[in-house]
Amino acid sequence: GPGGIIPPGRRRLSPCLLSVNSQITGSDTVILAAILAVCGAWFGLANPVARLPLLMLLLPAGLAYLAIRADTARQAAKWTYWTGAVAAAGNLYWTSLPVHDFGGMPWVLAVPVPILMGLVLGAYAAALALAWRFGASRLPAWLFLPYAAAAWTVMELLRGTLFTGFPWLTMAAAFSPWPMAVQGAAFLGAYGLSGLLAALAAAPAVYGLFSRPTLAVVLIAAALAFLGNRRLAEPVPRIAAAHVTLVQGNVDQSRKWAPEAEEETVEKYIELSRRALSDAPSDLLVWxxxxxxxxxxxxxxxxxxxxxxxxxxxxxxxxxAPAYERTLGGHVLYNRAFLLAPDGRTAGYDKEHLVPFGEYVPLGQYLTFIGKLVEGVGDFKPGASAAPLHQGDLALGTLICYEAIFPELAQKRVEAGANVLVNISNDAWFGDTAAPRQHLDLALLRAVEQGRALIRGTNTGISAVIDPRGRVMAQGGLFSALALPCPETPIVSETTWYHRCYGLITWGLPALFVLLGLAACLRPVRSRDRRPGGLTL
Structure with a gap:
């Protein structure tokens, strides 16, 4: 009710997220929780101001608090929807840049793009909150915590699948700068690790800071940190190593496709490569x-x-380079990665997961008014093969641009025999924003999930080589022309538990969510004195 007063007869959950002064009203704590959730998402993920990955946990904690603090399910959905929408829009602020700079849209139309994306993504936060609210009111703590973890995992799975998928704001990516914290991805995958971290953050919001479930969470977090450090201390089981050299041309995106700039671009890459090879020999060059x-x-x-x-x-x-194939209906365009051997042999991989509105327009025959968004790039078609590109000991599983944010694509590459992952990208579209760092953080998770080194070559940054444990071995800067050598890039044939049990994890965690949800349906709503807040394990 108004001011946080509970009307007579109204039953409500009684969580304790923060130790607040008793004079602070219920509405004040709701606003504070929403603000902390949004700020946690902003400062936890890569941003242009400051970053502390641990703050990302404020997002699930805030959503959990809002979900169970609300008087009704409708109110919970409303609060969490807007919190999730604002958090998503803030972290995707950079999407307005390519729409304006390269899509030809005026700022008045470009600025609403991240807002519209946030309004869509907010629905996932609201659905998650309703699931958490339902589970918290019926399940004991020892069942609610795995239920909460599975619910968050399902949310990220759906977000990465529906409407071509957009798993950009994966929570585990916030912790990519801390390799110790992301080792769980080798066992649960990035989505599963996100779910586990979210459940650990939600527990204090649901049961209170000084409850037994929160004590259990602290012990689980300590165990994760111990196991993460232990795994980092173990040697990488490599079968060989390669000297890799990345060349970052820093070619101006506005001139890149101009015919008069083609020769200049080729010469720039050749000259940067020649200088790098004069300093040290290399087994592989990546443009x-x-x-x-x-x-x-x-x-x-x-x-x-x-x-x-x-x-x-x-x-x-x-x-x-762009490529094409002649068909009866004309030419089919592909975004292709070539592997050119010194003896002239050439192999190729065609990008499988294209960027909607960047490389093709969904329902383009009807949405002709947004054709400018793909001007100069072409309307590409997806490739069909995940086979690695072979050269000597190297079996290169190739991911082009934002394919690196999809766990299932890296899984397919390693399943096909890749012993190294290569991600070539052009992040010049994003300008000097948080997007290139966010992109790198997501790509890093693929290395940990699959236990493979990831070689990431970009036009304007951030180029990097990441080892199979998620440690950055070499990294370049943004908007600088450079050659980046990495002499001991591991070649690995051993697979991770996540890779071997991919199907079990991908389907098992949603199945766990459904089973625990059914168990909750069969249980009565607990009486007020057994609701979260006074509940113990």
Missing amino acids: PETSMPFFYQDGGPLAQRVRDFVASAGVPLVFG
Whole structure:
């Protein structure tokens, strides 16, 4: 009721998220919880101001508090919807930049883009909160905690699958700067790890800071930290190592596709590579996504220059370029990664998961008014093969651009035999924002999940080499032309528990959520003195 007063006869959960002065009203604590949740998401994930990964836990804690603090389910959905929407919109602020700078949209139309995305993503937060509210009112603590973890995992799975999928704001990615904290992804995957962390954060909000469930959470968190550090101390089971050199051209995106700039771009990459090879030999050169802004497959003087350089250097090269295939209906365009060997042999991988409104327009025949968003890029078609690109001991599982944010794609690459993951990308679209760092944090999780080194070559940054434990071995900066060597990139054939049990985890955690949800349905709503707040294990 108004001011946090409970009307007579109204039953309500009584959580304790924060130790607040008794004079603070219920509405004040609700506002405070929402603010802390939004700020936690902002400062927990990569942003241009300051960052502390641990603050990300305030988001699930705040959502849990709001869910059970509300008088009704409708009120809980409303509070958590807007909290989730604002948190998502804030972290996706950068989406307005490519729409304005490269899509030709005025700011008045570009600025609402992250807001609209937040309004969609807020629905996931509201659905999660309703599930948590339902479970907390019926399940004992020892069942509610796994239920809460499974519910968050299902939310992230759905967010990464529905409407082509957008798993950008995965909670586990907030902890990528702390390798110790993300080792659980090798066993549960990023979504499962997110769910576990969310449940640990929600427990104090549901049961109180000084309750037995919260004590159990502290012990579980300590065990996770111990196991994470122990796994980092173990040697990586590599079968060999390769000297990899990444070349970051820092080519201006606004000039990249201009025909007069093609020769300059080719020469820039060749010169940066030549200098790097003069300093130290390399087993593999990596240039970014569409680093060659022409149809390499057609041959011609520029393609011949690339072939001549690779032959004279004696080093295989991975690079990106547009490609096409002739069909009865015309030409089909692909975003392709080429592997060019010194003897002239060429293999390729065509991007499988395309960026909607960036590489193609969904229902483009009807949405003709947004054609400008893909101007200069083309309307691409997805590739079909996940086979690795082979060169000597290297079996390169290739991920182009934001394919690195999808766990299932990295799974397919390793399943097909990849012993190293390669992610070539062009993050120039995002400008000097938090997006390149957020993208790197998500890609890092694929290395931990699959137990593979990840080589990430970008046009403007952030290029990096990440070891199978999620430790950054080499990293470049933003908007600088550079060559980044990494002499001991591990080649690994052993797989992680997550990889081996991928199907069990992917389907098992949602099944756990359903089973515990059914168990909750069969249990009565607990009496007031048994509700969270006074509940013990």
